[in-house]
Amino acid sequence: MKFIQFLGLATIASSVLASPVSVSKRAFGPNLVANGDFETGDADTTGYGAVTIPGWLVTSGGTPTVVSYGTSGFPSSSTTGPSNRGNNFFAGGDAGVDVSISQTLNVAAAATNIDSNKVQYSFSAWLGGYSTQSDQAKIVATFLDANGKNLTASTIGPVTATQRGLVTKFLSQSATGTLPSGTRSVKLDVYSSIISAGTYTDGYVDNISFTISDTSVKPITLSPPANTNVPKFDHVYFIFMENSNYNQIIGASAAPYLTSLSQKYTTLVNHYALQHPSDPNYIAVTAGSTLGKTGDDNVAVSARNIIDSLEDKGLKWRVYNDNMPSVCFKGTSGEYWQDDAPFYYYNDVGGNATRCQNIVPMVPYMANDHKSSSTAPNYAFLSADDCDDMEGCGIADGDSWLENRLAPLLNSTVWAEGNSLLIISFDEDAGQSSRSSGDSQRVATILVSPKVKAGCQAKTRYNHYNLLSTVNAALGLEPLTKNDLWAQTIQECWA
Template sequence: MLSRNIRLMFSGACQFLALLLFMVGLIACAPRVAAPPSPSPPLETPSPTLLPQVASVTPSFTPSATVTPLPTPTMTATPRPVVPAFRHIVILMFENREITRVIGNPQMPVYNRWASEYTLLTRYYAITRPSLPNYLALIGGDTFGIRTNCIDCYVNAPSLPDLIEASGRTWKTYQEAMPQPCYLQYTRRYAPKHNPFIYFDPIRTDTERCQNHVVALGELENDLATGQLPNFVFITPDLCNSGHDCGLDVVDAWLDTWLQRLWAYPALAQEGLIVLTWDEGQSEQGCCGFEPGGGRVATVLISPWVKRGFQDDTPYNHYSLLKTIATAWNLPLLGHAADAQTPLIVAPWEWPE
């Protein structure tokens, strides 16, 4: 009985042990489940004093070349010159009358009509007396010590035609009653003393130049008809039509004919200047520091660029006219034309709007 109980107890123990081992095996073979990670402690915001100090970098652009902004364009008027740059300048020279013998003279209605319609220089003076030194002064800037109407008193000096040619412009003098181009002797109606161009060596001694530029008045009509009027023109009437040997009514009739022909030339009427003047008067009045003078003469400026019905009371002389021509064409000033005391003709000019 006792052994049977022992066997039963032993058997029960063995079953219990087997069950226990079985349970342990199940546990050992079960899959492992990772434990959830422990939460990390929150990150602390670092103190600013613990951050590394980094220098700030500002990007910059360095151009390869200095760039200057263009200014805003502004419209400005081109300043006008003090004297218009005339396309043509024509001088007609008469003989031996004071202004008081011409202006208001009923024998000269044509001269007075142009003087009243355009500009009259009321205080324009010749340089000296007699004729020849005045002609020389007008195109050479000096009388060169000449005080008579000598024939062979030639001058080796530059003159206005030299400067005109150098500027690319053209010129001619038209001498009425001159028998042939560049003629040097007197005739009944032609006087070399009224032709200053042949007195200058650079013109007279150059035969071809002299014959091409110092011509008879008859060539002017052909040059007008063919559109070949030179830029600078100097016209000398013969001894009668200039007033030297004939009355002022004859001068006026001759002037009427040639002014009509000249003013019908389009380029002259639109962009030119005609000067009517006299070589000398009959007194010794003068101006501008050149004493004694050769009288006060009636000088008229005819142009679309002069004031209409205007009288200019500024004192002028032949050197002033030379200075004005040179200024209009940007030429060097010859002789006394360069003197500060020689007035430039400026008051009469008026540009059309």
């Protein structure tokens, strides 16, 4: 349920037409904004999970997303807004912090006319919000020279709750002007801001357009990113710990083992989870979508997942669960819960008697499997129980558990062959405590392998879909959804 927020007021700024030439009298070219209508890629079916947004970079905040019109609690196709709307719109997401995404348009092909003050621009979008809540969106177009220096900027929005009449609505906002002499690119920053209390950032955006009166500049054609940097691996291991902020782990006295791994291997210093609570994140890294889950439940779903991809390629897999009583055990036993292993969520895995034989107790199976490459899985998911995952018994306990349980793997003959990758990450952050810093859902992620650079810090912003995309590239698997298709693999720090 969304929280009703206090009303806030803001000033709408727009550029002043800087040329005596009327914009309306010039022929404008096509819209230069890639995916300005947010129709490329997948929308989240609940509005509460982050998605990959093709063409846009997330530059701040927690979990910006794309929502389908008609999603419960959000604008519908009949909500006041663009008449030519598609199926989706942009929203700030469920992290409860201000967020922003950006895209840079290259206009250098029109340099001669721009420098003669002959090129006009027209900049528009539909901006909105929810009910009486004061959350709002705005877009800033910054004009940059060839060296990336700011020349000036044009802003549309924000649209306040008062302007919306205290109802859910989109309003058209626009600005026109002359491109400043020296402009070679235009950086668009889309902001969705949470104004007061609440956990959802309800600044909405749709149909962003930026056109200019020089048809020599063409829009870019979007295509999924080339995933060429990731080495091929024989074995990939994945483990989620739980509910901890980045700064609670890396460099923290409670996590000396993970801190030592970050110093010896590679750390993703801007890695983000996708949703609260835990289970949707487990599903996202194994199915490429949160599959409409918004809570922790044990309801199985029918969806293609990474096990299907692995078996399509003839690859072996295992799920190693700590303190699991027996192979394919379902239910609870002490600190073991079946949702520690995400594959019980899939009818074709946990509900398949043959496949379920690969969901096994960590001890003794992991050590036994790694006596030889012929018995080691190509992909393995490692799960702590509800005590040792850091949520139940604390960070220090989980750190010690990792050191003990990973030893048989990292000391194995299979690991010594040098063609394995271990990904250690966290399903989500610690929750509300991280929102006050504006850094919601930032979690620690470490890549452990002989094929990564020691002590390297990857500063690009990544999330769990980037991890899945990287696993796909490492093992030669096909994407599962548009989220991992469009998610860039981890690019930095490979040795």
